[in-house]
Amino acid sequence: MKRHLTIEEFSRPSEQLARVDIEDLIPLPPPYDGYKEPEWTRLKDEKRASCECSLDDTVLLSLPKPKSLREERELADKFVAGLQKLFTKENNWTFLQPLVLSMEHCAKCQTCSDACHVFLESGGNDVYRPTYRAEILRRLYYRHVREGGLLSGLTHGRVGMTWTTVARLIELAYRCNLCRRCAQTCPIGVDNALIAREIRKLCSQELGIAPKELHEKGTMLQLSVGSTTGMNSLVVKDNMDFIDEDMSEKTGVKLQSKWDVEGADVLLIHNAGEILAWPENPGAFALILEAAGISWTLSSELAAYDGVNYGLFYDDAQFARIALLHAQAAKKLGVKKIVAGECGHEHKALMVIADRVLTGDLNIPRESSFVLLEEIVNSGKLKLDPSRNNFPVTLHDPCNVVRLMGIVEPQRRILRKIAPQFREMEPHGVDNYCCGGGSGFAIMSGNNFAEWRMKVSGRRKFRQILEAFRDEPDPAQPKYVCAPCSNCKGQIRDLFAHYGAKEKVGLHYGGLVELIVNAMTDVKPGFMDFDAG
């Protein structure tokens, strides 16, 4: 059973600070009303003995346990050094102002907790309150950065500065999707998601601690090979060739992707994961752009064929390095604008965050593909037959594009035009809930982390999807969740697999361009094949 946590006990070693019992989870709507989640796969004893996993039922970072008290002390000291750097303008001009504002003004009213899907779906487990990790950092800040001395304990509360605190806090920073729904409801304007990101950042930039999926196999791989997927430019071109061929066969429309066209109007950058995992998406993009007569190109420059920028989730230096490569590729080709494919964090990284990183001739206009697609759909250049999409469709709002960028309507206006049975989830738009895979979780599954992603962080989205299709209980009727974001798609795929939702409810998922192509009368009918895998 869950119990109330205090802030102070966070620093006290124990085997496991918090646990989510299966009974605590909120029951799902039909047909999952009688469904019981499987029990947690317990972390192996050898794992518990060798790694820091005393936060909750799962573990992401697998930090090796320090060998001695001295080593523990050194690491804790290093954390404090990083904490101090986080509050200097030289080291953190990028986020200092919002950070200080959020550190100093929380009224601890807990309004934000009820906005957080992780907290709610865990059955209200204190450890997942948006405020819990923030309050720990706040107390450390007043004690060790503002040097409040003993008085800070009275005025701001205490928490011990031990290795246990550090190890748990890093781990806890990775139990938040950075969706910022909590920040939206805070009456004061405090941003607990930012605080989670700053904790991640301090650990990455000072201690070199970050999930390997984001750092070693993420940004580092992208900076050296060119893509987080490990594809170099030869492989990616080869794969796109294959996609062209495959698409041509499937649609009856001869297709040839464009590479490195100098002076093209549009440089389209996909999340490269699409090419490997959802090839119909880049294929559909190419088909639409060609049919609409857009002057466009892909780039085979290092990192420029992968719009991913995981730096957004954990590290400003890595962020800037990748953003720079994207801009340089566009500059080299002399394109008029960069267009972000169906990837939420690519949108946010490239269009919003990089805006105050790119200066001079690297500041090339950047646009959302949703907007370009709306223009194309409205232009009448594609012959569309909405009746080809005559099945129930709902739309998932990727947090990065919607709540964090205000791109709300273009994708909906497209759907209203081409999907006769389009219906909204509740809530939607800027009030949406995260898919539960946000901030990179969708690509993390080591140990039993995937279970946490299904049982806790993804549960609200699955609930919303079920509710949206409640009027269509027949599993023989295919239903489509349009999720125009690679990361969200990965999470939704895993959710559907976990719940057997394809068989039990008839749920399918995919992007936006696939629906457009499916409605094109120039394309062989049945582009969207619900029977295939």
Place this chain on the structure above:
Amino acid sequence: MLYRFVYGALIVFLVVVIERVARLATLPVHLRWELYPVAHEENARYGGSFFEHLDWWKRKRNTSMLGELKVMVPEIVLLKAVHEHNRSLWYRSFPFHFGLYLMALFVALLVGGGVAQAFGVEIGASAPSIGLALHWATKVVGFAALGLMGLGALGLLVRRLTDPTLRAFSATADYFNLLVFIALAVVGLVASITSDVDFVELRRFTQSLATVHLDAPAPGGWVGAEIAMASAVLAYIPATHMSHFFTKWFMYHSVRWDDRVNTVGSPLEGRIVSQLGYKVDWSAAHIQGGNRKSWVDVATEKPEPKP
């Protein structure tokens, strides 16, 4: 003595507010981190942004000050966000905050009345027109302010003590702060009911204060205590998280709604360029700033993979 104390408190209040504003306002421009709906946007109704337009950089932006006001006024006066997202808290928080607003109005009425009195305006239950109006306005606002502030703070304190979650997150100062407001309300009410039911004494005091008659006799007893306490509270507020009454402006305008676009050759770009020259001290293997590298150096180098 009491006069000096009040002036002193006022100065402390102003100094701390200015210091805090200056500290926040002079921090570097940060990366964009807006959160929709952004109130000055054309489509703020549903949270839309300028990014929804094709070639948005070519379009003239229409931002609306009115839109910001439409959000800010109900937020400040009625605490709309709390009302919407945390109703049970609102029943306690709203009276408290509204009581504080009335408190400010009460002080303004007292000062205004004091100044008027200095100019010979007679104020009281049997005074003509404006004097009568000031008398009743002060009286109604004064009691309402003390009552609401005290009840609201009491409600908040009880909740903080009884709700295990709120308790877990509270530091000693959080209880202390609420107690201070309750005590002020109690002292104020006792003072008014026992010896200053028409606030005549308080008004005479604000008159001397406003006209700097430091040798005028200062009130003692409950009224004196009330004045001293109120001044101390005033000086204390900006040093705590309660400074949100003015820092909230930054939270909205410098963060949530800060969607200023960086354009080539703009002053914003100038600031960014200079900040990109800051030296970096992060020491993880992929950065190794050591206060030698600038942000530009870091961003343009290829990190060494882990050995």
Place this chain on the structure above:
Amino acid sequence: MASFTHGNITIEVDEDGFMAQPEKWNNEVALALASTEGVTALSEDHWKLVNYLRDYYTKFGVAPMIRKLCKETGFPLKTVYDLFPSGPAKGACKVAGLPKPTGCV
């Protein structure tokens, strides 16, 4: 890093059960890895798939697109799942000794 032992060989694997050192792969290792996927014996079809993956990986340093794999081995996706119940990426690639796929896939 964890390791597991099957018969008389010990293999280092990551948190997801993928090989930590793909260069140490051989047929025996494949059998051992298959056992973690609930596949007890490797048929000719299994080997065809595994060898294709292995060759592609050696050549390009990354796993092939699933559709490419199906096309070039001639196995429809369903058959791939029949052979390796947890699918091409999580199952077949693991047995072929590829590291865990990276990026948003």
